[in-house]
Amino acid sequence: MVKGINAYIVTNGNGQEAVKFYEEALDAQVISLQTFGDLPESPDFPIPSEAKNYVLHAHMKIGANELMLSDNFPGTPYTLGNQVGIAVIISTPEKTKTVFDSLSADGHIIMELQQTFWSPLYGQVKDKFGVTWQVSTISEAQ
Template structure:
């Protein structure tokens, strides 16, 4: 079993700028940047124009460490101090569910564990200590 914990920075509309900053300041290698506008369309959840240029997901590599970033969705509350989360990358859906179930005990579910277009099992939980965890499964597992 190989589980990875990754820092995940949540920005308020300036994630592209942050990626460029970390690329220069930390000599980071940019793995990829995707905007909300580049995501597959969902007719049940139309994308407002104000969201299209915001970053839905970015990954950079600093030395041997991966770091992920995204912007908040327009209208989502953003408060400095709670914009760093931990992303747990699980090997399997079963492992993701185990982590998800464990962390939600005494905590709060922000997004139910579910299949997404990027992960077979993804969910968000704020644990009983107020730490936000994104649980994701390596693609195809």
């Protein structure tokens, strides 16, 4: 079952500043904030020292709504117009795969579905209309 969708903002190295801005401007409550420095270390994916404080994922609550945000990884192109996407939260891996496959039809897979430390199944896709989706399984227990 699809549990919900949230706007997802991508910033260019100033995510910490953006989170503080939305806290003040919109009375946002920060539910969680992880930095790239919080990622488990991997020799296959070293994190540059300048990126350790960049926001990997911030989750905020604004009134009855939720907003998510992350910094663009250093060295990855940042294009204005692509800085807002949609995160879709799904309750089972099977439904996550179905939704991901549907959204990727005639679109472009940015990140294949895979297990991450925050989700049993997560991926990113740009659909045929140019909308970026972050598809994630979040169980009821999470």
